[in-house]
Amino acid sequence: MLHTNPPHLKYTKEHEWVRDDGGGVFAVGITEFAAEQLGDITFVELPPVDAQVSQGAEVATVESVKAANDIYAPIGGVITAVNGELEEHPEIVNQSPYENGWFFKLEEVDAAELDELMDATHYEAFLKDQ
Amino acid sequence: MRQTPLFEEHCARDGKIVDFHGWALPVQFKGIIEEHLYTRSRVSLFDCSHMGQFILRGAKAIRALESMVFNDMICLRVGRCRYTSILDVCGGIIDDIITMRLSESELFVVTNAMPYAKVSRILHRLCSAENVTDQTAKIDVQGPLSRSVLLQAGLDDIAPLKYFTVCRTQWKGQEIIVSRAGYTGELGYELYVPQELATPIWSELLSYPEVHPAGLGARDTLRIEMGYTLYGQDVDESHTTLEAGMGRFIDWDSEFNAKEFLLMQREMGRYKVRTGIRSATRRAPRTGYEVYCEGKPVGEVTSGCYGPSVGFGIGMAYIPVELSVPGTRLTAGPKEMEIETTAFPFYEHGTFRN
Numbered sequence: 001m002l003h004t005n006p007p008h009l010k011y012t013k014e015h016e017w018v019r020d021d022g023g024g025v026f027a028v029g030i031t032e033f034a035a036e037q038l039g040d041i042t043f044v045e046l047p048p049v050d051a052q053v054s055q056g057a058e059v060a061t062v063e064s065v066k067a068a069n070d071i072y073a074p075i076g077g078v079i080t081a082v083n084g085e086l087e088e089h090p091e092i093v094n095q096s097p098y099e100n101g102w103f104f105k106l107e108e109v110d111a112a113e114l115d116e117l118m119d120a121t122h123y124e125a126f127l128k129d130q
Numbered sequence: 131m132r133q134t135p136l137f138e139e140h141c142a143r144d145g146k147i148v149d150f151h152g153w154a155l156p157v158q159f160k161g162i163i164e165e166h167l168y169t170r171s172r173v174s175l176f177d178c179s180h181m182g183q184f185i186l187r188g189a190k191a192i193r194a195l196e197s198m199v200f201n202d203m204i205c206l207r208v209g210r211c212r213y214t215s216i217l218d219v220c221g222g223i224i225d226d227i228i229t230m231r232l233s234e235s236e237l238f239v240v241t242n243a244m245p246y247a248k249v250s251r252i253l254h255r256l257c258s259a260e261n262v263t264d265q266t267a268k269i270d271v272q273g274p275l276s277r278s279v280l281l282q283a284g285l286d287d288i289a290p291l292k293y294f295t296v297c298r299t300q301w302k303g304q305e306i307i308v309s310r311a312g313y314t315g316e317l318g319y320e321l322y323v324p325q326e327l328a329t330p331i332w333s334e335l336l337s338y339p340e341v342h343p344a345g346l347g348a349r350d351t352l353r354i355e356m357g358y359t360l361y362g363q364d365v366d367e368s369h370t371t372l373e374a375g376m377g378r379f380i381d382w383d384s385e386f387n388a389k390e391f392l393l394m395q396r397e398m399g400r401y402k403v404r405t406g407i408r409s410a411t412r413r414a415p416r417t418g419y420e421v422y423c424e425g426k427p428v429g430e431v432t433s434g435c436y437g438p439s440v441g442f443g444i445g446m447a448y449i450p451v452e453l454s455v456p457g458t459r460l461t462a463g464p465k466e467m468e469i470e471t472t473a474f475p476f477y478e479h480g481t482f483r484n
Binding site: 039040042043045061063065066067068090091 | 158161162163164347351411412413414416435436438443465
């Protein structure tokens, strides 16, 4: 299966992406590969706004027909927005993993943590080894 | 992995193949939810050729089976199907099976994939059963339009079949068995056909625009919405048939190996019973989740999923009888999600008796 992972995003080995929205705001979601592996997504639990999270902390849950999975913060920061649409329509994550299917937004992030993440080319190489 | 006669068909239709108790079977084609909802409104085909099929011949063989199942087999009328279980002496479920009286002298028995080795040994030794598994493909045709599709396909003999009845008929000159039964809660039929007929029938039925193939994933969510059990997950030898909630099917006038044990268990009344659970949200209880009552562990979830036709999380769990009354509030899983006990089925608009 060919995946189109946008080149301007950063990626984690846990198949999350981080997008720099400018002004110190970073959006987080799961990759097309992750959404496909999960299959039909049926439930998303989002973190509370204003929560302070550290890199690698469990921040959200995504459930599909098949299983429940935890989502970890790809970078630390403060949650400043969540995508409430997903509570009623979790299938958006399958339909639009990189756009309408974003999970939450972070601010006050650590630039060093951001640098640890993969770019699209590295992520695609990583996927090939899976 | 063993392949069913329809394996190539599944690959050609991009079925996502998984290992189900040693069988290579499609878990989905287009997507579990889509296939689930399609089955509830139109017609889906399921390849169930992994299941075991046996023919018992003669009153002696049928009576022998009766010694290990919880209801009467001798009196099962020709053309009728009956759900029962092969039990051990302690009431544990060796397999849950469908029996069908094909003629005065023949009982057709359909068994599950997981306990197949053990069950085929028992049926061979106890009943000298003929094992026809390797010569037979099983195709389930399920959905409210299934009758009209089979009639269009020329299977006129199925028209009078009522729920849980069976007939022998012909498909292009070859004998097949059709029962009106299923695992989805919808009007449906199960076709038992010679292996070489599997692909021709499968392809012909899929040529009708209202028919789509469906995989094990949708089969699972459909059966959970109906509260039906999956052998090896919800029922097995570690649970008695009473614990599994099959008490209403037991014929206490019949004589069988586990009867005394089960009578005593019923008398004692202190056991865990398979109970329906639901969540208030889309979050689903999952297999293996511990169930808690006021923080104390009281049982375990054996199946659970998001119910596509009901819109919330559903499942089944073994919990103490006294907590099993509908409406009991409990929690489950590592995040102690809130659940409430409820009666089966979760989905109440099934067309299976129409």
